Amino acid sequence: MLHKPLGLLAELTHRCPLGCPYCSNPLALDAREDELDTATWLRVFREAAELGVLQVHLSGGEPGARRDLVDIAAGARAAGLYSNLITSAVGVTEKTLGALAEAGLDHVQISIQDSEARSADHIAGYEGAFARKRALAAAVVRHKLPLTVNAVVHRANPDRIGEMVDLALALGARRIEIAHVQYYGWALKNRAALMPSRDQVERAAAAVAQLRARHHGGIVIDAVVPDYYARYPKPCVGGWGRRSLNVTPAGKVLPCHAAESIAGLQFWNVREHSLADIWANSPAFAAFRGTAWMKEPCASCPRRDLDFGGCRCQAFALTGDASATDPVCHLAPDHARVAELAAVQTDAAYAYRRM
């Protein structure tokens, strides 16, 4: 059964001034000269809306690096999509933000790397990033746009979740996402330097529960589970080719942002196919749609329509087989591997994300 997608992740560029070691972009970043032009993005938005997509996330890299960002935001509004700007704040001036608001941007999400500047800038690999984030957050609120803070959590900062929530409140955010790092792309490369201990993860979960109770009605606290310590896998992207799609800067359409890491998948490009054609017929999308591809224990598991066997990219990265049960599931034959990998924690320097 072919579902209609709800969300489009538009990776406008892989250019970014920051070097966050947990970035989920692929190691092989798309070159500037291969980026889709404005007109193509506007066509993609129109096709997405026809397909049933409701929300577009303007992301990257750093979307603020695109000189046509305001035209792109206007195009999203014209296509009837709810638009969310996902930004580091470095590369978006107050002037641009004003123009974005006027062009109909619906929402802004700003990442924070820690609750205080020195650590935050060290993690981002960019001195002064923290101050820029504070400034843009204030501008977002002044322009009456809703603000979400995305706080990325890993071994360097899990005991400061409370402070990060306080910071989000002080910045006027309505929502904070406590985003425990997921291991794809650059994050996978830096896994040993980022992986928290089980103790840290349990303390973080307890902290989130308390903070939710304390801040109910004041700020919404969403949390992404660190699945290396989970019992069951996450329902990755709401199921393969089911709820969302991702367009890369060079125009490839992916079922999820890490899908290029799976060997042998054939991706179609918006330069050659319509989005509707890609959604329905692209071999990459067909590869793991539904449940027919599943092996045991997923194939006969009562949870198979809840979590879809977990993450294909993670199964491939950890077992070499994209059809395998995501090893984070305690029922997976390869589950012991996850604990072994989680135990590898080093003090190695970050390999900062650079083009």
Add this chain to the structure above:
Amino acid sequence: MRLVHNEAQGGWVLLAPERVFKADAIAAEIIRRCTGEVTFGEIVDDLAKSYAAPREKILADVSALLRGLADKRLLEL
């Protein structure tokens, strides 16, 4: 937060960051009236005029819906 009618999704939907809510006809009628320029009481009065339900029932429904959305920081009361 935006209320839109979407054919492909089969009706009214409420769009918010990382969330999509399916809005039934009643919720859509309530939210449509949240223009930022009317009071809570005026919304209830307008609905009571347009629909045959008792005012107390309408007040209760509107309160429940809007309080829920305000708790999610999607609306300011």
